[in-house]
Amino acid sequence: MAFKLLASLLALAVASNGALIRRVACPDGIHTATHAACCALFPIVDDIQENLFDGGECGEEVHESLRLTFHDAIGFSPSLIKQGKFGGGGADGSIIVFAETETAFHANGGIDDIVGVQTPFVAKHNITPGDFIQLAGAVGVSNCAGAPRLQFLFGRPAPTKASPDLLIPEPFDTVDKILARMGDAGLSPAEVVALLASHSVAAADTVDPTIPGTPFDSTPSDFDSQFFVETQLRGTLFPGTGGNQGEVESPLRGEIRLQSDSELARDSRTACEWQSFVNNQAKVQSAFKAAMAKMAVLGQDTSKMVDCSEVIPVPKPLTKAATFPAGLGIKDIEQACATTPFPTLSTDPGPVTSVPPVPPS
Numbered sequence: 001m002a003f004k005l006l007a008s009l010l011a012l013a014v015a016s017n018g019a020l021i022r023r024v025a026c027p028d029g030i031h032t033a034t035h036a037a038c039c040a041l042f043p044i045v046d047d048i049q050e051n052l053f054d055g056g057e058c059g060e061e062v063h064e065s066l067r068l069t070f071h072d073a074i075g076f077s078p079s080l081i082k083q084g085k086f087g088g089g090g091a092d093g094s095i096i097v098f099a100e101t102e103t104a105f106h107a108n109g110g111i112d113d114i115v116g117v118q119t120p121f122v123a124k125h126n127i128t129p130g131d132f133i134q135l136a137g138a139v140g141v142s143n144c145a146g147a148p149r150l151q152f153l154f155g156r157p158a159p160t161k162a163s164p165d166l167l168i169p170e171p172f173d174t175v176d177k178i179l180a181r182m183g184d185a186g187l188s189p190a191e192v193v194a195l196l197a198s199h200s201v202a203a204a205d206t207v208d209p210t211i212p213g214t215p216f217d218s219t220p221s222d223f224d225s226q227f228f229v230e231t232q233l234r235g236t237l238f239p240g241t242g243g244n245q246g247e248v249e250s251p252l253r254g255e256i257r258l259q260s261d262s263e264l265a266r267d268s269r270t271a272c273e274w275q276s277f278v279n280n281q282a283k284v285q286s287a288f289k290a291a292m293a294k295m296a297v298l299g300q301d302t303s304k305m306v307d308c309s310e311v312i313p314v315p316k317p318l319t320k321a322a323t324f325p326a327g328l329g330i331k332d333i334e335q336a337c338a339t340t341p342f343p344t345l346s347t348d349p350g351p352v353t354s355v356p357p358v359p360p361s
């Protein structure tokens with residue numbers, strides 16, 4: 001009763017421009033929302049945090065859930081549609097509903113894990129799989145220090161068909177092929193670079209199957225710019241076995257480098273954009289947030305969706321500046337941006353270290 005009273009008292013809030021906005025008191029008697037439809041999401045977010053992300057961690061399930069937002073959404077091709085073919089429904093949850101088909105695609109190696117983990121959540125709650133995938137991704141990223149608070153639009157209809165194969169970029173694809181595929185989906189080269197900030201909270205299980213959980217940067221629980229620093233360092237070793245498709249040498253023991261990330265960091269079309277993220281946390285956040293907002297609604301009619309971003313938790317800020325890993329410095333940078341020098345960074349103290357794997361949860 002007291003909660004209900006409090007909720008209705010809170011039903012007016014002050015907008016950033018000072019205007020009063022009416023908020024709806026949710027039936028749970030606890031929350032208020034700008035749109036009644038968003039009320040249904042609060043218990044789902046609580047369940048996700050408690051039971052999918054182990055109480056709000058930025059661990060393996062968050063990394064996998066973020067990857068899943070991309071692999072569902074990028075199944076969208078206006079050029080296929082133009083040819084009169086089905087171009088995929090984009091961020092529609094088809095990767096869950098038609099899991100048998102889509103998890104068998106080569107580019108979806110390892111994704112069956114998180115599809116299997118998320119499917120019972122979708123069944124338990126009154127939410128479409130397309131909405132659930134993007135909600136879980138946004139909530140998950142909020143657990144990583146330094147992440148932006150992502151937008152969440154609610155209202156994707158259920159998918160009708162599996163996405164066609166060969167729409168998801170592979171780590172052994174050329175930069176030409178990756179930029180063309182992403183461009184077909186409506187994402188510019190700068191947006192591709194921004195989206196790859198996701199690889200700062202990421203690891204690979206299947207690229208070198210002998211070393212599952214090997215991260216792409218030294219801080220896989222922080223949403224930071226170390227990924228952009230470390231991909232620019234000269235590759236000197238393979239963390240496991242050499243000769244895996246889509247892998248090139250990395251600069252640190254325990255760290256894996258994708259060929260695609262290496263080439264995007266060095267290609268004249270993307271190198272300066274890549275470097276511009278180094279130690280620029282404000283840009284990492286704003287560019288990733290904007291590109292994710294676009295990616296999360298690929299193939300969807302946003303005029304029929306409701307902005308429920310307010311259900312996404314506010315991430316913790318990052319406290320550490322970007323650095324060169326111990327033992328490495330500017331001499332190890334393979335400068336690729338022709339117009340701007342690499343930013344000045346300090347080097348972590350101590351002897352050369354190796355990066356521990358992301359533990360399975």
Ligand code: HEM
Nearest residue numbers: 063064066067070169170171195198202203204205206207
């Ligand atoms: C542009 C081309 C991209 C390529 C070629 C690519 C490729 C890959 C590969 C090969 C892996 C390792 C998978 C494994 O072995 O377990 C991976 C992991 C990951 N990718 Fe991407 N990716 C791309 C873009 C993106 C985008 C746009 C996002 C999200 C916005 C994303 C998010 C992730 C995340 C979070 C992981 C880590 C998954 C985990 O730790 O379990 N990637 N990516």
